[in-house]
Amino acid sequence: MFTFFSMFFGAGNLIFPPFVGAQAGASTPLATVGFIVSAVGLPILGVIAVSMAGGFEQLAKRVSKRFSIVLGTIIILTIGPFFAIPRTATTSFETAIIPFAGDTPRWVLQLAYSLVFFTFSFLVAQHPEGLSKTIGRFMGPILIVLIAVLFVSAVVMKHPALPAPSGNYAHGLISRGFLDGYQTMDLLAALYFGIVISANLRIMGVTDESRNRQETAKAGLGAGILLVVIYASLAFVGAVSSSLAPIDAGRDTGAAVLTNLTTSAFGPLGTLFLGLIFVIACFNVCTGLISTCGSYFQNQFPVVAGHRITYRAWSIIFTVFSFVVSNAGLAVIIKVSIPVLSALYPISIVLVALSLLHRVFSSKFPRMYFWTVLCVGVVSICECVNSLVMTFGGMLPWLNAALKTLPFASAQLSWLLPAALGLIIGIADSLIRRQSHTDTVAEV
Structure with a gap:
């Protein structure tokens, strides 16, 4: 369960819920319901659907075999090296490093940071069957503790009355929250993260395919429950933050919302605290995505132009490509x-x-x-x-x-x-x- 949660929960998952709360203000519960339906409900239904079908390939083949390969490859590249993997390094860099950059040229820091970030992610991803040990048992719980500290701080600190809904949330709170839940794009990731979870379950002795599918679905449901609690907590944090420092919905982001709260709660240490949360969340997702992309391409394209391409080779290709793209900003x-x-x-x-x-x-x-x-x-x-x-x-x-x-x-x-x-x-x-x-x- 913690492995599934950690692989889903990245920078976007940290940014969007508080931004929803900041705009919805006093009506945050209604907006959060809509957000959770699409940001949690759809991905978990995706995990269950894929498990019932026996894998994404079996599901997509109901359209056609060629469609299965084409759509699968496009989704993997989209949630992988083209966009999502580079974004993990860039987002964590801008949140954790830029505030302390000083006079050092930005491009130098970004190059150095992304090099270290992707090197460690690549090394951890070389053992996808052991992700539950490195992410599920260690990184995931740490992330949950840090978010809990944020939530408790928002609960105990004194703040003005929560503001009225504003921006996109002035009308249609539930529907707007539902649409903003799309931005996590976890449904696309859900279609393939089951590959890594299944590998972990086999290592744990769940080798029967039918039972493996059932346990994968259970892990997805467990992660979903955890995500609901986390999203609701972060939305509340965003609402409290907006009462302390109003935001401009057209210019600010969820990162600004969280920064406002951590600064108020912890003073100078607030920025460092927020940066730590982002680095852990982004590292978890980056590692999971490299592993998922490598596993998919190893199974789907084991031989290219007459040469056998191993999991390690594919993960190197995706890591290097993501490193280059991440430095675009x-x-x-x-x-x-x-x-x-x-x-x-x-x-x-x-x-x-x-x-x-x-x-x-x-x-x-x-x-x-x-x-x-x-x-x-x-x-x-x-x-x-x-x-x-x-x-x-x-x-x-x-x-x-x-x-x-x-x-x-x-x-x-x-x-x-x-x-x-x-x-x-x-x-x-x-x-x-x-x-x-x-x-x-x-x-x-």
Whole structure:
């Protein structure tokens, strides 16, 4: 359970809940409910769905074998060396090192820090089956203790009345919290972290595949309960922080919210305390991601251009690539990652939903997987292209106008109608194919 929690809980998981609380203020409980549903509920459902299907590959193959390979590779690269792994080093650097940088050139410090950070992460990731010993038994509990100190400080310290909801949380608290829960992107990670957890369970003697899947699902549920408690605590911390020092929702981040509270609670030591939390959280996730990416590519692409590529070789490639990308800076990484991650999330959601209903519904109409993913994928990819073009200062007026005509576009849920359309087409296609097969058998 602690291993699962530590692999999920990174910098984003520390930043977003307090930012929700800071904006929701006195209405933090309502906003937190929405956030927890998407930030905890969806990832845990993802773990359960993958366990029930016998692995992500088996789940995605219900669409097609080629789709399984393509989507799996894209997700792994996205939550790995392209965005998430570099972000762990950059975020922890800006929180823990920059405040104490002095006159030293920023690029020199960042280069040195990321080199040390990735070296240690790589070394720990070389033994993925032992992550429960290094992360679950040691780093995870330390992180929980540090967060508990933050929460207790917020409870006991004197502060003004919590402010009224502001910014994006002035209206629609639950729905806004639900949408902001997407930003953790843990559903994508949930689809693959089971690989590492399964390896740990086998080392512990759980070799039976059926029982292994059950224990993996239980670990996910345990981690989910822990995440709910942590997120609720951090949201409360954010609400208290905003009463002490109001924030600008358009400029500040969750890091600023936490800094305000730790400074008020601990004085000069507050920044050092916050930096320690970020370093531990980011190191945990970085190590887990390197291990997950290396395991996936070793299994999926053991031979490339006639040469056998081992787990160690793949993890070296991902670590070095992430080291280079991390030195581009946090702003650039986040700027490019948001549209890509937002395109992958709806596809993952419909896959998980169909898998959870597989025995009672989806298995009776197997073509639903293909058509639902196709319809949702077309809209998601178009939105990704449109967002990336605007991110870099361009504009596609015709595409932007077309996407705005979709229902729920203003709520960033424009994929719901295509999903419903895919379900209908999938059911019809399944029935037609079934009838055609029945007629063929009858003729024979």
